Amino acid sequence: MTAAPPENESAPTSPPPYNVLLCIADPRMRQLLAFSFRRSQLHVVETSTAQEVLAQSKQMNSYAAVCVCDLPPQGMDGVAFLRAMQKASVYHPVVMITEDVSPAELIRLEKADVYRVIKRDVGLEDLRMTVRNAMVFSHLQIRVEQMEQEHQGIIPDMIGSSAAIVKVRKLVNKALNRDITVLLEGESGTGKELVARAIHTQSNRKEHKFVAINCAAINPTLLDSQLFGHERGAFTGAINRQVGRFQEADGGTLFLDEVGDLSMELQAKLLRVIQTRVVAPLGGKETKVDVRLVSATNVDLQAAVRAGRFRQDLYYRLAGYPIPLPPLRSRGDDVITLARFFLQQFAKKENKKIQGIKPDVEKALLKHNWPGNVRELENMIFRAVVICEDKKLSMEDFPALLGEDLRESAPFPAPPAWAPPAQAVPVAAAPSFGTPEPPAGPQSLANLEAHAIRHAVEQARGNLSLASRTLGISRATLYRKVERYGLKM
Ligand SMILES: Nc1ncnc2c1ncn2[C@@H]1O[C@H](COP(=O)(O)OP(=O)(O)OP(=O)(O)O)[C@@H](O)[C@H]1O
Numbered sequence: 001m002t003a004a005p006p007e008n009e010s011a012p013t014s015p016p017p018y019n020v021l022l023c024i025a026d027p028r029m030r031q032l033l034a035f036s037f038r039r040s041q042l043h044v045v046e047t048s049t050a051q052e053v054l055a056q057s058k059q060m061n062s063y064a065a066v067c068v069c070d071l072p073p074q075g076m077d078g079v080a081f082l083r084a085m086q087k088a089s090v091y092h093p094v095v096m097i098t099e100d101v102s103p104a105e106l107i108r109l110e111k112a113d114v115y116r117v118i119k120r121d122v123g124l125e126d127l128r129m130t131v132r133n134a135m136v137f138s139h140l141q142i143r144v145e146q147m148e149q150e151h152q153g154i155i156p157d158m159i160g161s162s163a164a165i166v167k168v169r170k171l172v173n174k175a176l177n178r179d180i181t182v183l184l185e186g187e188s189g190t191g192k193e194l195v196a197r198a199i200h201t202q203s204n205r206k207e208h209k210f211v212a213i214n215c216a217a218i219n220p221t222l223l224d225s226q227l228f229g230h231e232r233g234a235f236t237g238a239i240n241r242q243v244g245r246f247q248e249a250d251g252g253t254l255f256l257d258e259v260g261d262l263s264m265e266l267q268a269k270l271l272r273v274i275q276t277r278v279v280a281p282l283g284g285k286e287t288k289v290d291v292r293l294v295s296a297t298n299v300d301l302q303a304a305v306r307a308g309r310f311r312q313d314l315y316y317r318l319a320g321y322p323i324p325l326p327p328l329r330s331r332g333d334d335v336i337t338l339a340r341f342f343l344q345q346f347a348k349k350e351n352k353k354i355q356g357i358k359p360d361v362e363k364a365l366l367k368h369n370w371p372g373n374v375r376e377l378e379n380m381i382f383r384a385v386v387i388c389e390d391k392k393l394s395m396e397d398f399p400a401l402l403g404e405d406l407r408e409s410a411p412f413p414a415p416p417a418w419a420p421p422a423q424a425v426p427v428a429a430a431p432s433f434g435t436p437e438p439p440a441g442p443q444s445l446a447n448l449e450a451h452a453i454r455h456a457v458e459q460a461r462g463n464l465s466l467a468s469r470t471l472g473i474s475r476a477t478l479y480r481k482v483e484r485y486g487l488k489m
């Protein structure tokens with residue numbers, strides 16, 4: 001959110017849009033108002049019932065929006081509606097339009113926090129100004145809330161204002177200056193390392209080192225040396241002295257990534273160090289260390305304990321303060337905020353003038369399941385920025401989402417898993433350039449794939465390298481598929 005809607009009616013900056021939730025029964029009046037708001041560059045969402053407004057408001061909770069509705073709105077009492085709006089989103093003021101209202105009812109409405117009640121015969125310009133002011137009000141409220149959240153839990157690089165992320169920020173904030181051992185739990189790509197670094201840089205250990213080590217990436221013998229160190233000549237091949245990561249992080253924070261992958265032997269050693277706060281490098285002297293431990297896991301450590309793969313005593317030591325990181329799919333509109341954030345970053349880096357993301361792409365982003373979480377989104381936006389030749393990112397720049405779209409729009413369900421492999425499907429008539437419509441007729445995964453390939457190659461004007469990048473497959477795979485589907489390119 002960058003600025004309030006400007007007085008001169010120039011286009012509001014996107015992101016994010018300024019929305020009017022319109023709920024007016026009289027079709028002529030609704031049309032007139034919608035036209036007028038759109039001319040003011042506001043995004044109008046036309047609804048026909050109070051319930052619809054409530055649903056929309058809830059969905060747009062982190063965007064500026066003003067509800068303009070009849071008094072009472074279709075299907076609900078005025079006061080009940082205002083109360084429900086407060087629950088749906090406290091940031092969306094309500095402007096009600098009526099023929100007449102008694103002083104007593106006006107008081108009841110004001111007590112229920114109506115922004116303004118306007119008589120039907122009031123001029124359009126007056127209504128427009130009221131909505132503009134209400135929009136500024138909505139925008140500022142959201143901004144203030146965002147700033148408060150940013151200060152509540154200071155994770156400077158962590159984008160997002162969903163309830164799930166606010167919870168993470170609060171948990172992190174409480175852990176900052178307590179030397180409690182933190183366990184970050186979450187699927188791959190949810191931001192565990194980002195949070196681990198923030199815990200360090202915002203804590204009173206920040207003057208010392210943040211040392212990260214990935215327990216899954218190194219074999220146990222090497223990991224032992226890396227963690228605890230060794231003296232020169234401590235074993236065959238130890239030509240140099242190695243300072244262990246524990247000692248390196250002395251005074252600071254040691255981040256044990258993928259801690260669930262530690263061997264049983266190293267688990268025992270780690271437990272001893274945690275208990276005694278002393279490390280003994282192989283062949284060297286015992287040394288006291290003062291390290292704050294932050295660990296991360298993308299597997300269920302408690303299940304590993306139950307399965308006998310992880311020591312229970314170590315688990316309790318590491319999980320002194322567990323912080324679960326929510327998967328991206330449960331963060332609602334954060335997906336869009338993150339996408340826009342990455343777009344800005346990558347567009348700058350790639351020196352491209354891309355100003356936004358088309359609405360259908362945003363819709364598809366919200367629908368996607370994000371198994372790879374924020375990292376997947378980051379990579380997807382990067383690729384889209386590289387491919388994009390337009391002013392806004394469009395569906396063509398998102399081959400992964402395009403595939404989903406095609407599947408969704410398929411009139412027949414995909415063949416069951418036990419179905420025989422689909423035959424090569426000759427694509428009879430090439431879809432016109434830029435039309436992502438699948439060919440007519442019963443769909444199988446194979447002919448949807450054939451269609452996606454033809455579309456990508458057409459978009460790339462026959463450049464198979466570009467098409468393979470767009471599709472997210474290798475050039476060799478693309479050749480194979482072109483041959484398999486008998487597509488003459
Ligand atoms: N809320 C966020 N705001 C901005 N960037 C984020 C956010 N969460 C994650 N990222 C970015 O997403 C990428 C993945 O994050 P990170 O490496 O911290 O995830 P992870 O949980 O450690 O993943 P893995 O389990 O695969 O190691 C990084 O580039 C990180 O900067």
Ligand SMILES: [Mg+2]
Pocket residue numbers: 192193257296
């Ligand atoms: Mg990580």
